[in-house]
Amino acid sequence: MRMFAAQYHRFGPPEVLVTGSYEEPHAGPGQVRIRVAAAGIAPVDLAIRAGLSRGQISLPHVPGVDAAGIIDEIGPGVSGYAVGDEVFGTVDLKRLGGASAEFAVLGFWASKPGKLPWVQAGAAGTSIETATRALDLLDVGAGTTLLIDGAAGGVGSVAVQLAAARGARVVGTGRPGSQDFIAGLGATPVVAGPDLVGRAVELGVSAVLDVAGAGRLAALTTITDAVLTIADFSAAEHGVRMSVGALGGEPDGQHGLQIAAALVEQGQGQGRFRVPVQEVFALEDMAAAHAAAGSGHRRGKIAVWTGLVDSQDD
Ligand SMILES: NC(=O)c1ccc[n+]([C@@H]2O[C@H](COP(=O)([O-])OP(=O)(O)OC[C@H]3O[C@@H](n4cnc5c(N)ncnc54)[C@H](OP(=O)(O)O)[C@@H]3O)[C@@H](O)[C@H]2O)c1
Known part of the structure; x- marks a missing residue:
């Protein structure tokens, strides 16, 4: 089956990014697949697009390591989660991408707190x-x-x-x-x-x-x-x-996803933990999103919205 996804067919500047059809991924052992609501852009995505991991990935390549969405497929060995759960996290980092698409396979994730807007959740994984x-x-x-x-x-x-x-x-x-x-x-x-x-x-x-x-x-x-x-x-x-x-090969800080989720749930008003998002782009505008992420003067993250779930602010 095919899905729609941001992708690039050669390494280079943000303009190499296009949106089109791509082979759907599936959840392997210890993974879940989500229907993506929102994704984030991390500095590593820009470096990989520019050619940093040339030789380690095949083209066309779907960028993005962070995403949030609704579980639609559960891999072998995963317990405690069900199809329909709202989650946020990161792809299996060895794949160096795959998040900015209709479906993404997550290697690490946590339940998305209801109080955490989709675009914040989508952009949160590797930062946390x-x-x-x-x-x-x-x-x-x-x-x-x-x-x-x-x-x-x-x-x-x-x-x-x-x-x-x-x-x-x-x-x-x-x-x-x-x-x-x-x-x-x-x-x-x-x-x-x-x-x-x-x-x-x-x-x-x-x-x-x-x-x-x-x-x-x-x-x-x-x-x-x-x-x-x-x-x-x-x-x-x-x-x-x-x-x-x-x-x-370092131990990772994925337990931070749970800690951050708990802080969101416990927090009130202004003091509540948030993932600051500076600007949100539609998935179709991925080239503009990457250009914005690479332009400096950050105040938080650049996020991408797929339009596949009902609301950005559920
Ligand atoms: N080792 C790891 O595991 C790991 C993981 C994630 C990220 N990283 C790296 O960590 C860095 C930060 O990631 P990020 O996601 O936070 O990037 P980011 O969102 O682009 O933020 C970078 C921050 O550094 C500031 N900055 C950059 N150059 C500066 C300078 N000369 N003087 C003062 N401030 C400066 C930026 O301010 P302005 O925007 O105002 O310039 C911005 O606040 C990147 O290099 C990324 O590749 C490493």
């Missing part, structure tokens, strides 16, 4: 996994004052809230135009300027998570020894640990 993994590795908890360098983006905006929920004090860097957004997430906002180290020391920062990968590791290591990066490949030169996740 990555943030949780990083906070675990830094042992962030009550008593930590955590600096998140790059707090306004997809991972940073979620990491701020998850760290605060652990009882940590959070300081987050961002451009001048992102300061109010970062404060609204629950962090003390700081502009990542020349006095960043001084401000961080003044604020008592005891651990640093580099999300921006902005080439500041040498400076960040003067604040504390507890520095972790997810984005700076020069980490070893600075004696800093880099976390690359399950693809690098």
Whole structure:
């Protein structure tokens, strides 16, 4: 059977993306297939589209690692979930894509809280996994004052809230135009300027998570020894640990999906955990969605809406 899906037939800029017919995937052992309501765009999707994993994937390729939707097929060995359940999560990352389509097969997922809008759920998976993994590795908890360098983006905006929920004090860097957004997430906002180290020391920062990968590791290591990066490949030169996740054989932070879902259920009003979504595109406009995701100045995620379920805000 065929489905409709975003796809590209050659590597290149966002314009290589088209929407068309594609072979339906099916749930393997330990997996579920969903009818996709919404999907997210992660930096890795842009890198793969540009040719990063040339040789590891065959073309045409369906992009996307994060999605939310309604289970329509259950793979062998899956218990506790039924056809019709609303879930959100990530594809089997070894496939390097498959989420931006009518049907997607998830390798990791959690039940979607009713209070979490579809577009937030669709964009959430890898941001929550990555943030949780990083906070675990830094042992962030009550008593930590955590600096998140790059707090306004997809991972940073979620990491701020998850760290605060652990009882940590959070300081987050961002451009001048992102300061109010970062404060609204629950962090003390700081502009990542020349006095960043001084401000961080003044604020008592005891651990640093580099999300921006902005080439500041040498400076960040003067604040504390507890520095972790997810984005700076020069980490070893600075004696800093880099976390690359399950693809690098590391334990993953998928338990974060359940934690985040519980925070959504428990939260009220303004303080409720959310996955900030900056802009939503129709699946047919995937080229524009990728262009937006690659244009910088993030305040949360770029999401894609398929129109296959009734409402964006159920
Ligand atoms: N290792 C892993 O497991 C893993 C997993 C997920 C993501 N990542 C990587 O982590 C990084 C962040 O991912 P994301 O999803 O959060 O990306 P994103 O949504 O594009 O956000 C990136 C953030 O970094 C900020 N930033 C970038 N360059 C900056 C600079 N020179 N100075 C100050 N701030 C800067 C951005 O601010 P502006 O938008 O205002 O520029 C934005 O807030 C990406 O490099 C991604 O590839 C790694």
